[in-house]
Amino acid sequence: MRMPKKERQRLLGKLLKQNPFLTDEELSEHFTVSVQTIRLDRLEHGIPELRERLKTVATRTMKEEVKSLHSDEVFGDIIDMELDERALSIFDVTEDHVFQRNGIARGHHLFAQANSLAVAVMNDDLALTAKSAIDFLKPVKAGDRVVARAEVKKESLGEKRTLVVVVSTVNDETVFTGEFHMYRTTDRKQGEMK
């Protein structure tokens, strides 16, 4: 016996997790056992066949593609918005957004939500963030629903600058605040928005 059965099956599972593209035949060569043995191993461990494995991997892709398109363009879902006045978005924190070690959301996700909202609330096709000061007041955990409220301040900061203040809360507790100095470009001369 080239290797104890248990060991082989453990490695088999690990191998297929890394690389789901291997056929039973390739696996049988890798472990120098017969194809039938591999089949029995898969059977015992409920590991599906190649084609099923590919199907689930491919499905995952298709889903994430849709998700990432949305969550990239505006990070967090905008619920309500009055241009140049105020806006509100929610962002559900999942396992993907937190540090594995302590389950606390990475700061840049909260920033991304607030920043996206600040960009969106500006009544300007090409608003950019110029400067920002932010505070992380309380740690946010997976499962939390973060509500961000952006308010456009009217006091002037100069010709093309606008101040947007964002306050993010979880269950009415403030977890994050940010001031965003937005730069309006408004050069609509060179073409309407697309």
Added chain:
Amino acid sequence: MRMPKKERQRLLGKLLKQNPFLTDEELSEHFTVSVQTIRLDRLEHGIPELRERLKTVATRTMKEEVKSLHSDEVFGDIIDMELDERALSIFDVTEDHVFQRNGIARGHHLFAQANSLAVAVMNDDLALTAKSAIDFLKPVKAGDRVVARAEVKKESLGEKRTLVVVVSTVNDETVFTGEFHMYRTTDRKQGEMK
């Protein structure tokens, strides 16, 4: 004839791009033609069979998964690091990171790179960002390589606070600066890191 050949083939391509999981048989029902006709259509347009389509989609996933694991845990690749002293990371800006309308990188990506680096450079398992002030000095475009340099400042901000200053450049021009007030948790009493 239920539909001109050309039209059907155009739709076929479009359909399969959206949903690569359809078999020839399902397609033949959808267009109310025979399976053979679908096969001929695929042949003429060089559209591979179901199993090949899934394989390529799945491949794409696996690649991106590797990428996103890295780029999420630490946004940008860390090139050099001296714990508690300084660190350096690079981040290549792609089409995915910019506003479609003007090709300028969204602020939160630059923030994410700097923030991740600030977290990483702290010699602490559980460092968190408490507060930050940042400046976006010059727009960053797709194709730019952003180099972020983080430096841990030694002056005390209080018991558990540390200041990290990050400067990001593109071709030696500063595009972003940020001050990060990091919170050290260091409660290693409750167990070693995993």
Added chain:
DNA sequence: CTGTTATTAGTACCAAGTGCTAATCCGGAA
């Protein structure tokens, strides 16, 4: 030496195809 477990072999069958040949259908030109 015998029983049990592990492994291998072999067969029939399936899904979703490819590749090829042959038969039909259908519309327009001679």
Added chain:
DNA sequence: TTCCGGATTAGCACTTGGTACTAATAACAG
């Protein structure tokens, strides 16, 4: 009308990567 050609359909053999099942053999433990 009749004939031609492209489009469509049918049919068959073969391929991959399996499942499901049975049977034989090997390996080892008591």
